[in-house]
Amino acid sequence: MHRFHVVDAFTDQPFRGNPAAVLVLDGPYDDAWAQRVAAEFNLSETAFVRPVTADGADYELRWFTPRTEVDLCGHATLAAAHVLVEHGAGGPFRFTSRSGVLTVTVRDGMLWLDFPANPPYAKEVPDGLLAALGGEPVWAGFSDVGDYFVVYPDEAAVRALVPDLAAVERCTVRGVTVTAPADAAQSHDFVSRLFAPAVGVPEDPVTGSAHTALGPYWAGRLGRTRLEAVQCSARGGDLTVELPADAPDRVHIGGRAVTVSEGTLHA
Template identity: 55%
Template sequence: MRMLVVDAFTDRPFAGNPAGVCLLDGAGSTPEPDADWMQRVAAEMKHSETAFVRPIEAPDAEFELRWFTPLVEVALCGHATLASAHALYETGVAPADGPIRFRTLHSGVLTVTRSDDGGLLMDFPACPPAETEPPDDLGEALGTTPFWTGRNSQNDLLVLVADEEAVRKLAPDMAALGRMDARGIIVTATADPGRGYDFVSRFFGAGVLLGDGEDPVTGSAHCALGPYWGAELGRDRLVGFQASERGGQVGVTLRGDRVELSGRAVTVLDGEFKA
């Protein structure tokens, strides 16, 4: 079966966030992949997420989409959705001039369309954070002072710190963060003056990711970052930059209880998966 590796939220190879995209046969294929097989494939691929796309015949969607880290299945993933849509358009599986509708297990139907400039627009649920008391050892684990802490419906902690420099210089205690009751820790601050983006962030998910536990660019985190910074800055169109080693830019447009995430993607590998 066809497997692609796509760098998402970037317009050049070896930046943004890489995702595996496995293009499955339609319903009734033999053997039909199950969740255990998908999890083993994701563990083999070792990307922060591997997406599994399967054609379906349904009134509300053309494809089924599931996402797996090397450790667990997740309820929502932005960069692997962007990568999946990019793969479907590039391989001609999806019509170049139409939307792609993905049915997901936990996040409803997600629609991706192409913008006039060739980017991709993703319609996602908004997941605004509600203010909460920070865990007692959060500041010590991050190595910086939290100024505000919120939790969203994805069980992410959003942590506001002093400024962009504080975000970029973080060297957290990943073992300590991994013991906290959260899918991930989103650390954010407003952008320095003169930047081409409005806010900066990093995402740490020691409980779901391999390696150093930092995700390069996290689309789903912007479902929380967008509503938070939209309220703080009084705007419904923003640009975020995730300041990981690879780095990536995510456009966010607020639309009530939905957010439109925008970005680009680049295929770096296209081959056949044998197992």
């Protein structure tokens, strides 16, 4: 039997943000079992945490979608740190992962992810992807987080997208991030959405890892190193992104989280 928590990340309200299941385990576990657990929860990500002493880390952290293990996930990392804080740990938390050692600290009432930056770059997109998304993008490229990266002229265009997800699935590696500058009257700086049907996530509610590309892109466009972001999915979520001057290859992503359920997994 294993305890689990379901945490809404990048929000301070239940039923917003991005839900992730978190299991904090005592020792090694079977990969196939972890994948079945993730399929059972059927959330965009399930995080598995266990204590280790390796690579300067305190914990191992892995992320599984209902279909596959992924290399990087922001909201489930935030959720994992939130669970550790709720159980008395103070941080900083150092997680060894498929993306190296990731650190989460507590600052300004938020949890802050320290992730590698993945600025997008120009790259030809697959035939049919832009048509599958719809709208009239102004730029398209790729980010090494594993997503195509498509920029639209304004917030309304991103909010209005109703993509052909079957066609998007045929065109993508992990997924596709769409983004635009915020409307002038808004308090945030930019918006985004992310579609990842190829890994079992038609639309991700809030995607921390995508902001390792969004942060550098909008910092360059807007000329600021601290940005407020909204992922405008149906659930919606709020993130603060900082580009540290002393570590240009890193992105700090801040957010809040709330536990909505916990229980025992009898398997």
